[in-house]
Amino acid sequence: MSSSTDALVRRSERLRTDDLDLGAFARHPLDPATLRCLRYMHDVEGHTACYLRDLLATRAHRDPEITAFLACWGYEEHWHGEALADVLRAHGQDGGPDRLRLVRARLGRFDALRPAAFTALSALSRHLVAVHMTWGAVNEWTTQAAYARLLDTADHPVLGELLRRIMRQEGRHIDFYVGQARRRLTESAAARRLTRAALARWWAPVGSGVMPAREVAFLARHLFGDDEGRAAARRIDRNVDRLPGQGGLHLVERAARAGAGAQTPDAGPTSTARPSGPERSTDPERPTTTEREYSHAC
Ligand SMILES: [Fe+2]
Ligand SMILES: [Fe+2]
Numbered sequence: 001m002s003s004s005t006d007a008l009v010r011r012s013e014r015l016r017t018d019d020l021d022l023g024a025f026a027r028h029p030l031d032p033a034t035l036r037c038l039r040y041m042h043d044v045e046g047h048t049a050c051y052l053r054d055l056l057a058t059r060a061h062r063d064p065e066i067t068a069f070l071a072c073w074g075y076e077e078h079w080h081g082e083a084l085a086d087v088l089r090a091h092g093q094d095g096g097p098d099r100l101r102l103v104r105a106r107l108g109r110f111d112a113l114r115p116a117a118f119t120a121l122s123a124l125s126r127h128l129v130a131v132h133m134t135w136g137a138v139n140e141w142t143t144q145a146a147y148a149r150l151l152d153t154a155d156h157p158v159l160g161e162l163l164r165r166i167m168r169q170e171g172r173h174i175d176f177y178v179g180q181a182r183r184r185l186t187e188s189a190a191a192r193r194l195t196r197a198a199l200a201r202w203w204a205p206v207g208s209g210v211m212p213a214r215e216v217a218f219l220a221r222h223l224f225g226d227d228e229g230r231a232a233a234r235r236i237d238r239n240v241d242r243l244p245g246q247g248g249l250h251l252v253e254r255a256a257r258a259g260a261g262a263q264t265p266d267a268g269p270t271s272t273a274r275p276s277g278p279e280r281s282t283d284p285e286r287p288t289t290t291e292r293e294y295s296h297a298c
Contacts, residue, residue, distance in 0.1 A: 001065045012072035015079040024158045025090040034154040044207035045081035046100040057115035058122035130184035130191035131198045137177035139206040144170045145232045149223040185244040192245030220259020
């Protein structure tokens with residue numbers, strides 16, 4: 001196991017929230033748009049075990065470095081979901097198992113076939129693992145950026161501290177997936193071709209396979225629909241560009257544009273971003289203070 005993965009596994013822990021003043025939400029509740037984003041994030045964090053099921057159905061389960069990471073990843077993402085559930089409950093809304101049961105009840109019949117499909121694809125190409133690792137990197141980058149945007153737009157001290165703690169762990173997930181993706185893509189032209197084709201054809205924002213389209217569109221519009229959101233999307237695309245063979249895909253900016261422009265009559269208000277603040281970069285093409293602080297936490 002590489003020293004970076006070993007360090008990541010040893011540092012893995014349950015997200016600490018017991019010292020946060022959740023009572024502050026009674027005195028200063030979050031706005032409806034922020035809560036709507038948090039419901040999405042809660043549902044997707046809570047779906048990690050199902051993503052894990054699909055990953056382990058591939059030959060990724062034969063790599064002990066990957067399985068060591070995935071054990072910790074699933075645990076940490078579970079507690080991210082639980083922490084967001086606490087925030088929802090503090091606003092009198094459902095969170096945790098009761099809500100996740102409804103999310104999983106919405107899954108179509110195809111969901112039951114996904115493990116078999118992934119097993120079959122994995123038998124056809126040993127490079128499916130490279131696709132998964134690269135896909136994971138894009139999703140973790142996107143998740144990190146969404147939390148950074150929400151931290152900025154919600155402007156709530158307790159939520160801000162909670163999101164910073166989550167982002168610190170997401171930063172370690174980024175480190176793992178990017179390291180794996182870079183190594184596997186560097187080693188094989190076939191892996192580069194397969195990954196590029198898969199991303200170009202099938203990549204969609206994290207959660208879009210689970211959440212209703214109107215919720216995906218709302219998140220895109222609220223967090224990535226303004227100038228700062230579009231700049232954040234472009235920064236993720238530039239990170240993807242730096243992966244071997246994956247330049248010029250423009251995945252996230254395209255998805256943000258499509259989501260932000262979607263006809264969603266109930267999509268709610270657009271971004272409530274503050275006009276200025278300490279997290280903001282004066283150059284939209286450069287990472288914000290928040291992104292720099294948390295994107296490589298190992
Ligand atoms: Fe997470
Ligand atoms: Fe993560």
